[in-house]
Amino acid sequence: MATEGNLEAPTRHPLDWKNPAFYDEEKCFAELERIFDICHGCRRCVSLCGAFPTLFDLVDESKTMEVDGVDKQDYWKVIDQCYMCDLCYMTKCPYTPPHPWNLDFPHTMLRAKAIKFRKGGVKAAEKFLASTDVHGQFAGIPIVVQAANALMRTPAARGALESVAGVDREAWLPELATRRFRQAAPKARATQVVDGDKTPGKVAIFSTCYINYNEPGIGLDLLKILDHNAIPYVIVEKERCCGMPKLELGDLEAVDAAKQANIPVLARYAREGYAILAAVPSCALMFKQEIPLMYPDEADVQLVKEHVWDPFEYLMARKRDGLLKTEFPQALGRVSYQVPCHGRVQNIGRKTEEMLRMIPGTEVHTVERCSGHAGTFGVKKATHATAMKIGKPVFKAMATLKDGAAPDFISSDCPLGGHHIAQGFEVNQLGTPTLAHPLTLVRKAYGLE
Known part of the structure; x- marks a missing residue:
């Protein structure tokens, strides 16, 4: 087997999450051991996050000073440090596919997280914290929002939140908006549609939970930029959370539910020739990568993938078309x-x-x-x-x-x-x-x- 690093662009295999073997803990841990052994021998990703130093410390402190000396229950310490940034796969690892070692650290961590979630290993507080559409429902109710925001600034409330929900009292938390983006934004802006060589001339805005519930000003700034450049837009008729917070927990059934709600709506905009813009990178990535890898054979999913843009990706493509001010x-x-x-x-x-x-x-x-x-x-x-x-x-x-x-x-x-x-x-x-x-x-x- 070749040991030299892969010089080709990394490619992603579909996520086989509907296969019962995906949730077989013994098989998953066998794959974790294989991957951890490769990572231990390489150590290129040591500075990326906490997962790799945790792994290497476990190996170095074991009796054999190899992966086989690490208690498999300690693998969870590594898994819990992975927050699915994907940088090890995309920027560091020389052994990603098409290299024959076929190393996909983030998605193997995701598999382990999905097993943990299915076994009931995720606390209710963590589930609630990842339920953005639930705690965002109070946004846009002025009296409630003002009271909730004021309360969350008090040391007593932050102490209680730390005890009950596991939210660090020192961590910055977003406030709820007194008016949601989807309430504040004009539903559509009509003007002459001018398609470019690289870009559709009209935009559908997927507002994202954060912009809708917490910082609508970011979304409104995007609309002002589109207006200034005479780019017509609509706000996506209805939407749910993209599913990224649930993906990070390993709650793939919740990701599926979000996908079932969002994809039919977004696919309609794609078929009508809209560029779909999501101003939060994680949300765009869900539709560009994670959901397509979960549903590689669904035509609408792949159609949406091809029509989702980062806002600046879109604006710079408009510049190359000579259509940006x-x-x-x-x-x-x-x-x-x-x-x-x-x-x-x-x-x-x-x-x-x-x-x-x-x-x-x-x-x-x-x-x-x-x-x-x-x-x-x-x-x-x-x-x-x-x-x-x-x-x-x-x-x-x-x-x-x-x-x-x-x-x-x-x-x-x-x-x-x-x-x-x-x-x-x-x-x-x-x-x-x-x-x-x-x-x-x-x-x-x-x-x-």
Whole structure:
């Protein structure tokens, strides 16, 4: 068997999650042992997250100093540190398919998480934390929202939340919006449709749970950018959570339920020639990668995959078509920008950075490393400190530009990751630049209110 690294682009095999053997713990652990042995011999991913140092410490502290000396029950310590960022697969591992060793660390972790979930190993609090449509239902009810947000700022409430739900009292938490994005946004904006060589000339917005319930301003900024560029849009008629929080838990049945609700709606927009934009990278990735790998033979799933765009991927394609306005009257100064993991995994290049660099009077300092937040991982009592540790190199790298100056703005396409970085600045006393989403920055640069 060849041992040299794979020089071809990594390819993904479909996820065989409907096969009963997928949930066979003994078979899963045999595959984990095979993969862990390869990882132990390579150690290239040691700095990516907590999973690999945990594994290597277990090996180094075992009697044999090999994977066979590690108690298999300790494998769960490694599994629990994986938050499905996918960077080991996409950017580091030399043994991914088509290499004959066929190493897929993230999806083997997902298989183990699915077994744990099916066995009842996931606590009710974790399930609730991943149920974004449930706790988001209170958004848009002004009196309730104001009371809930005020309560969550009190030490007593945060202490209770830590005890009951396992949410670290020091972790940043998003507030509920007084008006949801889907309430605040015009349902459609009509104008002449101009298709480009690379892009459809009309857009359907999948609002995402976070933008709908927590930060509708990000979505409204996207709509202002589309309006400014005479791109007609509609808000997707109805939607549910994309399923990413449930995927990270291993709750594949809940992912299936979300898919059954979303795909028929999104497929209709795809057939009508819309580009489907999701402004949260994890949501776009679900429709571009994870759901297609779970349903490789479903035509509508694959159709939606081909029509989902990251907003900056779409805008830069419009620029290449000669259809994007490139006059920016407002300079932004110094911007420290972090490329989120689920943006990198989409293989679209650094489109956000590319657009920010078009703005005159703007210096962009880009950091391409995980912030450590990783969805619910960054707020749980058990993992918040680890998330802050993983993010520390990012916080430090973003704090100082090449000339030693501090940034005016810090930014990330992932809204949760952006707030995690802002908290890292505060905790590590790295200054107080303004946090702004890249879409907000572009709206500002266009001079739009």
